[in-house]
Amino acid sequence: MLNSTLQPLSILALHGPNLNLLGQREPGIYGSLTLAEINRLLEEEGFKLQAKVFPLQSNHEGILVDTIHEALGQHQGILINAGAYTHTSVALRDAIAAVNLPTVEVHLSNIYRREDFRHHSYIAPVAIGQISGFGVQSYLLGLQALVNHLRKNET
Ligand code: DQA
Numbered sequence: 001m002l003n004s005t006l007q008p009l010s011i012l013a014l015h016g017p018n019l020n021l022l023g024q025r026e027p028g029i030y031g032s033l034t035l036a037e038i039n040r041l042l043e044e045e046g047f048k049l050q051a052k053v054f055p056l057q058s059n060h061e062g063i064l065v066d067t068i069h070e071a072l073g074q075h076q077g078i079l080i081n082a083g084a085y086t087h088t089s090v091a092l093r094d095a096i097a098a099v100n101l102p103t104v105e106v107h108l109s110n111i112y113r114r115e116d117f118r119h120h121s122y123i124a125p126v127a128i129g130q131i132s133g134f135g136v137q138s139y140l141l142g143l144q145a146l147v148n149h150l151r152k153n154e155t
Contacts, residue, residue: 006050009150011143012075013042015057016064016083016092022108030108031135038136042079045140049147053079061089068095077146078103079139086111086121093122102149106142107132 015035018025023034033041039055046053054075058064064085071078078101085092086105096103103126110133111118124130128149131138 009051010075011053012071012078013055014080016085017059051147065095072099081106096126103127104142104146105130106138
């Protein structure tokens with residue numbers, strides 16, 4: 001049952017490099033769902049939570065930075081799987097800090113059970129939280145957590 005008194009929220013769902021290949025990319029690690037299927041599940045979960053999800057994937061760091069800047073005034077929060085940029089990108093970290101929108105970091109795989117270079121996230125210190133290791137559930141749990149956070153801070 002939807003609560004009709006809630007203002008709909010707008011959430012940017014950002015997917016970083018190589019996530020366009022989900023479904024065929026290392027399915028033993030990332031699962032068999034395609035990015036389109038993950039986005040559909042996110043949109044369905046968002047509908048239940050009265051949040052409209054706007055997905056965008058890019059392999060280009062600058063496009064991700066631009067999209068984060070453009071989120072200001074358009075979206076209330078950001079759900080991000082920055083892919084490999086998680087472990088390398090000061091620019092993405094700074095963009096999130098600059099717009100200061102509540103951001104939840106998600107990963108399909110458990111980055112702490114993998115290679116050492118995946119154990120550090122530049123995004124984590126500017127995110128309200130991180131969910132890693134639950135496959136597509138990481139995204140859905142991340143969206144729930146983000147919406148809960150935003151609703152709690154609504155006046
Ligand atoms: C990932 C983990 C990253 O280390 C990797 O570079 C990815 C996907 C994940 O969702 O598990 O591209 O973010």
